[in-house]
Amino acid sequence: MNLEYKNVWVFLERRREEIIESSLEVLGKARELADKYGDKVAGVLMGAGNLDKLAETAITYGADIVYTIQDDVLQDYSTIPYSEALSRMIIRYKPNIILYPATRNGRDLAGRVSAKLNLGLSANTVWLDIVGDGVLLAGVPGFGGGIMAVTKCLTKPQMATVRPGVFPKPQPNPTRTGRIERIDVGKLPEPQVKTIERVFYTVEDISKAEAIVIAGMGIRENIEAVKKLAEKLNWAFGATRPLSDEGLVPRDIFVGATGKTVRPKIALIVGASGAAHFISGVAGAEKIISINIDPEAPIHSYSDYSIVGDAYKIIPKLLEKLEAEAK
Amino acid sequence: MMHIIVCMKVTPKSEQVRLDPNTKTIIREGVENEINPADKNALEAALQLKDKHGCKVTVLGMGPPVWEPYMKLAVSMGADDAILVSDKAFAGADTLATSRTLATAIKKIGEYHLILCGEESSDAGTGHVPPSIAEFLNIPQITFVNHIEIIDGKIRARRVLEGAYEVLECTPPVLLSIEYGCNTPRFPDFRRKRWVDREFKLKVWSIRDLELNEEEVGLKGSRSIVEELREMGLGERARQKITGTEDEIAAQILNIIRPYIKK
Ligand SMILES: Cc1cc2nc3c(=O)[nH]c(=O)nc-3n(C[C@H](O)[C@H](O)[C@H](O)COP(=O)(O)OP(=O)(O)OC[C@H]3O[C@@H](n4cnc5c(N)ncnc54)[C@H](O)[C@@H]3O)c2cc1C
Numbered sequence A: 001m002n003l004e005y006k007n008v009w010v011f012l013e014r015r016r017e018e019i020i021e022s023s024l025e026v027l028g029k030a031r032e033l034a035d036k037y038g039d040k041v042a043g044v045l046m047g048a049g050n051l052d053k054l055a056e057t058a059i060t061y062g063a064d065i066v067y068t069i070q071d072d073v074l075q076d077y078s079t080i081p082y083s084e085a086l087s088r089m090i091i092r093y094k095p096n097i098i099l100y101p102a103t104r105n106g107r108d109l110a111g112r113v114s115a116k117l118n119l120g121l122s123a124n125t126v127w128l129d130i131v132g133d134g135v136l137l138a139g140v141p142g143f144g145g146g147i148m149a150v151t152k153c154l155t156k157p158q159m160a161t162v163r164p165g166v167f168p169k170p171q172p173n174p175t176r177t178g179r180i181e182r183i184d185v186g187k188l189p190e191p192q193v194k195t196i197e198r199v200f201y202t203v204e205d206i207s208k209a210e211a212i213v214i215a216g217m218g219i220r221e222n223i224e225a226v227k228k229l230a231e232k233l234n235w236a237f238g239a240t241r242p243l244s245d246e247g248l249v250p251r252d253i254f255v256g257a258t259g260k261t262v263r264p265k266i267a268l269i270v271g272a273s274g275a276a277h278f279i280s281g282v283a284g285a286e287k288i289i290s291i292n293i294d295p296e297a298p299i300h301s302y303s304d305y306s307i308v309g310d311a312y313k314i315i316p317k318l319l320e321k322l323e324a325e326a327k
Numbered sequence B: 001m002m003h004i005i006v007c008m009k010v011t012p013k014s015e016q017v018r019l020d021p022n023t024k025t026i027i028r029e030g031v032e033n034e035i036n037p038a039d040k041n042a043l044e045a046a047l048q049l050k051d052k053h054g055c056k057v058t059v060l061g062m063g064p065p066v067w068e069p070y071m072k073l074a075v076s077m078g079a080d081d082a083i084l085v086s087d088k089a090f091a092g093a094d095t096l097a098t099s100r101t102l103a104t105a106i107k108k109i110g111e112y113h114l115i116l117c118g119e120e121s122s123d124a125g126t127g128h129v130p131p132s133i134a135e136f137l138n139i140p141q142i143t144f145v146n147h148i149e150i151i152d153g154k155i156r157a158r159r160v161l162e163g164a165y166e167v168l169e170c171t172p173p174v175l176l177s178i179e180y181g182c183n184t185p186r187f188p189d190f191r192r193k194r195w196v197d198r199e200f201k202l203k204v205w206s207i208r209d210l211e212l213n214e215e216e217v218g219l220k221g222s223r224s225i226v227e228e229l230r231e232m233g234l235g236e237r238a239r240q241k242i243t244g245t246e247d248e249i250a251a252q253i254l255n256i257i258r259p260y261i262k263k
């Protein structure tokens, strides 16, 4: 084994006082990879306050070591101080692999570190494996997800961003032990970008839903009916990206390559054409029923049950029947 | 006057792309190209700033000569200048080699205030090129932006995250990556198009123009390689058709979904 580079690192992205779900998913995957070639998992956690509590959480999710870096400029994510701090850590400790959640911040950071240190980086990976004594193979979806490229980094550390919602979040084990190391990386540069406003909001996380109704542009004028249907069924409600781009539905409920990955038991898709960038987000559904007026729409071939018909007429009928049954 | 550089890529339409089942390579024949969708939004954002503040807009692409008509199309839409960085040595570049080449071209362009990229390309979909360019230029970045304003010479941008947004401000030069779908790209202007067809000369720069080494660009300059391509099989489904009157269809849907209805 090339001992110069060791350990699998995970960038533990924080959202206020919590480690985000997708970082925990990545931690689970990192554990699996490290176990496969006999290595350790280390989390990297940055922030302004005391990070011990979060570090302990990371240990219960699979980390052996958690490096914490505490500095006022690391209060909230900001490219320049975060990328500088992480790069200094990488140079000092030489990890074999660094995984980042492919969130917006994760990609913002990984792309910057890649150029800073001249390192290979695989993007938005949906599949990861180890061969030999620690060589990372990474599955990168292309063309919206229809094709996957298996990539390999030629430099160490090998880096990849990992698509949220693809790997399961591990079960925490409260009895796991690990060590927390507080690291001083020296004076960090200022962000150069000033925050005027930062607003957090919570929306229902559709990625865990067991059943979902998804609206597309084909039912743009009556999204309310689809929402009502979801409510009546007690299913999650999702949409295609253009509905969100037009501001007709919240941003965090669109499904697809750049949105949520869902893997429900059943998905009812109403008025969506079936573009690759959308389909890759629902491909993990056990059953798909779709309604589209156009017999040529690609969505039909991605469905277990497909209906060529007018959603504006079918959805109200469905609601009527549900209401009748409820009585 | 502010100078805005828009990094623009040309991509095949995703829905048309297939793998050759024998050679496991991408079938390029018969596949239509387009300006990368998010880059069209980036260009539109630049043109809106130009309309409002009178900026100069240059589009920059690194790709093969078949991109030329698309670079010109961007000029017909309203860009002032277009540069295609094109050389056989650039082929096979990963995000690192691509960013290095684009950053070098940007340095050669000289003075700039804003660099706009798309949030990600529709083929590779990495979103890693914009932050890498910013690092090579040693300038700040604001990624995933859906709204830009220029206030007293400063750039104010709204950055959209998962379950959050930020309004950030920065003194130029700065690189922004623009969200796909955040505006409606304009059509090419007919009169401008005639001018482009007759008089506009696209600049084409080779590796020598950029004074780069072959070791720094293309496949040789890459730090990640593709080992193999696999079809993801998104579409292996039963494809059972449900027909009838709307009432009958609704009844059949209800029968299928009934076991999944949660009380
Ligand atoms: C980089 C990039 C990332 C992207 N990421 C995503 C993503 O994450 N998620 C996503 O969804 N998209 C994404 N897209 C966009 C994607 O390519 C498609 O444009 C989008 O999915 C189309 O949405 P749609 O099916 O709702 O709309 P359309 O393609 O406009 O389809 C509407 C459909 O409704 C049908 N219809 C019309 N009237 C009726 C009726 N009365 N009854 C029934 N059906 C009707 C039509 O036949 C048509 O098929 C991305 C694109 C790019 C370039």
Ligand SMILES: Nc1ncnc2c1ncn2[C@@H]1O[C@H](COP(=O)(O)O)[C@@H](O)[C@H]1O
Pocket (backbone or CB within 6 Å): B006, B007, B008, B009, B036, B038, B039, B042, B060, B061, B062, B063, B095, B098, B102, B116, B117, B118, B119, B120, B121, B122, B124, B125, B126, B127, B128, B129, B130
């Ligand atoms: N070859 C290229 N030429 C010009 N711009 C590019 C190129 N590759 C990537 N970009 C820019 O970087 C953005 C993100 O691309 P990517 O990182 O490949 O997803 C694109 O939307 C473009 O703005």
